[in-house]
Amino acid sequence: MSEEKNSYEGSISSSYKNKELLKNTISLGIIATAGSFFTWWIMLMIFTDGLSISGVVPTEVTYLLFIIVYSVFITIIVLIYLYNTVYVKNFSYKISEDHLVIKQGVLTKTVATIPYSRIQNINIVNGVFDRIFKTFTVKIETAGSSAAAASAKKGIIRPEGYIPGLKNPKIIEKKIKEMMTKFSAVPSGLEDKIFKPEELAFDNFISYILSKMREGEKLKTSITELREKANFSAADLAEKVGVPLQTINYLAEGRYNPSLALAYKIAQVLHCKIEDLFKLV
Amino acid sequence: MKFKKKIASRIKQFREELELPQKSLADLVGVSRQTIYYLERGSYNPSLTISFKISEILKKPIHDIFYQEPVIKNILEGKSLVELREIAELAGINLEKLASLSEIDDEQLSKDFKEDSLTKIAVGLGIDFKDLFEKETEN
Numbered sequence: 001m002s003e004e005k006n007s008y009e010g011s012i013s014s015s016y017k018n019k020e021l022l023k024n025t026i027s028l029g030i031i032a033t034a035g036s037f038f039t040w041w042i043m044l045m046i047f048t049d050g051l052s053i054s055g056v057v058p059t060e061v062t063y064l065l066f067i068i069v070y071s072v073f074i075t076i077i078v079l080i081y082l083y084n085t086v087y088v089k090n091f092s093y094k095i096s097e098d099h100l101v102i103k104q105g106v107l108t109k110t111v112a113t114i115p116y117s118r119i120q121n122i123n124i125v126n127g128v129f130d131r132i133f134k135t136f137t138v139k140i141e142t143a144g145s146s147a148a149a150a151s152a153k154k155g156i157i158r159p160e161g162y163i164p165g166l167k168n169p170k171i172i173e174k175k176i177k178e179m180m181t182k183f184s185a186v187p188s189g190l191e192d193k194i195f196k197p198e199e200l201a202f203d204n205f206i207s208y209i210l211s212k213m214r215e216g217e218k219l220k221t222s223i224t225e226l227r228e229k230a231n232f233s234a235a236d237l238a239e240k241v242g243v244p245l246q247t248i249n250y251l252a253e254g255r256y257n258p259s260l261a262l263a264y265k266i267a268q269v270l271h272c273k274i275e276d277l278f279k280l281v
Numbered sequence: 282m283k284f285k286k287k288i289a290s291r292i293k294q295f296r297e298e299l300e301l302p303q304k305s306l307a308d309l310v311g312v313s314r315q316t317i318y319y320l321e322r323g324s325y326n327p328s329l330t331i332s333f334k335i336s337e338i339l340k341k342p343i344h345d346i347f348y349q350e351p352v353i354k355n356i357l358e359g360k361s362l363v364e365l366r367e368i369a370e371l372a373g374i375n376l377e378k379l380a381s382l383s384e385i386d387d388e389q390l391s392k393d394f395k396e397d398s399l400t401k402i403a404v405g406l407g408i409d410f411k412d413l414f415e416k417e418t419e420n
Contacts, residue, residue, distance in 0.1 A: 168371075170367070170371060170405075171371065171404060174404050174405060174407050175404060177407055178404075178407050178408070178409070181407070219329060219330060219333075257328055257329050257330050258328075258329055259326045259327070259328055259329065260288055260326055260327050260328065260329055260332045260343075260347055261288055261326045263329050263332075264288065264347075264349060273342075273343075273344060274329075274332075274343045274344060275342065275343060278329055278333075279333075280330065280333040280334070280337075
């Protein structure tokens with residue numbers, strides 16, 4: 001029996017740093033280019049008379065200007081790339097029993113622990129640059145978080161849970177939604193349709209009480225006979241069906257009427273029909 | 282690998298064949314009309330005595346009236362084609378194979394599907410693996 005995974009962990013794709021690189025290169029590139037031309041134009045104004053175009057910016061100065069601007073530009077881009085490489089490396093998320101844990105940070109490491117009961121909304125977004133690299137960002141909105149309020153003040157609207165650079169956001173979305181339904185106040189419509197072992201125990205308990213109340217309705221059972229035919233001990237049968245030994249014993253004594261589900265399970269295990277196991281008297 | 286099953290009923294079908302209204306069936310069995318209603322919807326697990334009584338009145342054996350249905354069948358039938366395509370893609374199988382889960386039996390399940398794909402399908406449907414499937418125990 002393989003062990004059950006109680007939590008689901010992951011990290012983000014390195015495509016994120018490539019995407020950020022492209023995005024920053026283009027935006028900073030535009031700024032650098034526009035800025036240098038603007039500076040050059042200012043310098044032209046300084047060197048000329050204003051109206052006459054007799055003056056000209058010395059070539060050395062022009063070259064120097066562009067070299068300075070673009071060196072700074074390239075340095076910044078390289079630093080951003082290195083920063084994002086570490087960012088991707090340090091980024092991890094974990095979907096555990098009661099919380100979503102997001103670990104991130106390059107210089108300052110942050111660990112955000114978000115309880116599922118607090119999650120209001122999950123959004124999946126992808127911008128222009130995301131689409132080129134096929135990455136997505138999952139944004140998790142929570143109720144009344146001070147972090148969200150604080151960052152909204154700064155103008156950077158970052159929801160409490162923010163996972164960028166994901167190739168397959170759907171898996172995470174579904175996993176989180178799964179955990180959310182477990183913690184929500186309203187049970188999912190499926191609860192009463194699924195045959196769970198806990199319900200079986202409860203079922204049996206109710207059946208026992210009801211049968212005690214219904215004097216005139218007894219079932220005759222051949223459970224012991226059929227069990228022995230199949231070479232099962234009472235304990236074996238109890239284990240295979242998933243009920244306590246006591247239950248099997250009570251059934252055998254005719255002390256109580258099982259639910260249909262339990263009868264079905266027993267019939268399955270003993271390879272017989274329900275009508276063979278029990279008869280109405 | 283087996284399907285996790287729930288008890289579904291064909292009470293309504295057999296009742297209508299006999300042209301028996303819910304109230305009459307309820308009186309004959311000795312329960313409220315509400316009970317018959319819930320039994321027909323499959324929202325509740327009947328006791329064995331009630332099952333026997335219904336079987337007597339409808340003149341059909343219990344295993345014809347009440348049958349075990351894989352939980353996943355209802356769930357798959359509630360999904361749109363788009364959702365099913367998504368889930369199939371997520372699990373790395375084609376749409377027809379995913380749809381076949383509504384039709385096949387336990388034996389076929391073990392033959393056609395790996396636990397890995399089933400896990401992904403459970404995630405895709407948003408339901409716990411253990412509510413949809415059971416691992417084989419030595420029988």
